[in-house]
Amino acid sequence: MSQSSGDGQILGCAFDGDRWIVSGGAGPSGPNYLYHYDLEGNLQDTREQPTTTQFGYYDLASDGTLIYGSTDGLHELQGFDYWGNIQQTIPCEQVSPARCIAYDPALDLFWVADYSTAIFAIDRDGNEIHRFENSLLKTGLGWYANDPDGYKLYVFHVTAQGGAWVSKVHPSNGSVMAVTQLIGQAGDRAGGCDITTGWNSMLTTFGGVIQNPQGDRLQMHQMKFHTDWIGITPLNQTVLPQSLRDIR
Numbered sequence: 469m470s471q472s473s474g475d476g477q478i479l480g481c482a483f484d485g486d487r488w489i490v491s492g493g494a495g496p497s498g499p500n501y502l503y504h505y506d507l508e509g510n511l512q513d514t515r516e517q518p519t520t521t522q523f524g525y526y527d528l529a530s531d532g533t534l535i536y537g538s539t540d541g542l543h544e545l546q547g548f549d550y551w552g553n554i555q556q557t558i559p560c561e562q563v564s565p566a567r568c569i570a571y572d573p574a575l576d577l578f579w580v581a582d583y584s585t586a587i588f589a590i591d592r593d594g595n596e597i598h599r600f601e602n603s604l605l606k607t608g609l610g611w612y613a614n615d616p617d618g619y620k621l622y623v624f625h626v627t628a629q630g631g632a633w634v635s636k637v638h639p640s641n642g643s644v645m646a647v648t649q650l651i652g653q654a655g656d657r658a659g660g661c662d663i664t665t666g667w668n669s670m671l672t673t674f675g676g677v678i679q680n681p682q683g684d685r686l687q688m689h690q691m692k693f694h695t696d697w698i699g700i701t702p703l704n705q706t707v708l709p710q711s712l713r714d715i716r
Contacts, residue, residue: 478490478492479491479493479524479525479526479660480525480526480528480537480677482660482662483530483667484532487505487507487512488509488686489503490677490686491503491517491528492524500524500525501517501524502535505686507668518548519539521539521541525537525539526567526569527566527568527609529570529571529578530662534555535548536571541565544558544559544594545569545580558590559594560594562580562599563582563585566582567581567582567583568581568582568606568623570611570621571611572611577591581606583606587599587606587637600637602623604635605626607658607661608623608661608662608677609623609624609661611663617636618638619639619643621639622635622637622647623635623636623644632678633646650687653682655680656678656679657679658677671690671691674690
């Protein structure tokens with residue numbers, strides 16, 4: 469699925485459990501907006517961001533209650549509700565802005581980075597828990613707790629030539645593993661991202677903002693097909709010969 473905001477440049481995205489929230493920057497003039505898309509990709513609602521900067525919020529992340537974003541000049545994450553009202557701020561002295569954000573629900577940590585900085589994990593008081601040097605040109609972060617290799621922090625990034633690339637980082641030691649390049653249209657460039665099982669219960673989905681001079685879009689990619697529901701219990705059993713005779 470792909471979907472353009474239809475107005476300005478779109479930068480970040482997060483799935484809040486019911487809908488995709490996309491941040492759109494208006495540029496030098498006009499307000500920045502938050503676009504709400506339903507599960508089919510239809511625009512549900514548009515809310516004005518509580519920001520006055522040129523681009524507004526970059527990457528977004530959800531903790532299940534609020535959506536968090538950061539913008540130019542901020543040394544904090546701003547948590548806002550459905551209506552775009554700020555309900556919580558988290559100090560973030562490590563980067564300004566936190567162009568890339570992901571949330572780890574198990575440890576209640578936020579992973580943050582700017583385009584060419586290290587990657588940091590901070591708690592809700594802004595205390596630095598981890599710091600990993602990283603040379604990727606980062607535009608988005610996503611958290612995948614069930615990564616089969618234990619590389620739970622996914623990085624959406626570009627190269628010097630642009631493009632839309634996905635790599636993943638081990639949250640214990642910072643080691644990096646390449647995943648894939650998302651092949652699309654000429655001029656595509658990575659933006660923000662999120663990973664969720666909520667958009668489609670059958671899939672683990674990577675949602676990424678693809679920026680392009682011809683129009684930005686939110687694009688979905690399947691990471692894992694869930695087959696847990698295809699089960700028979702018990703997996704094996706013994707049938708006695710007389711039982712077969714009885715059912716004939």
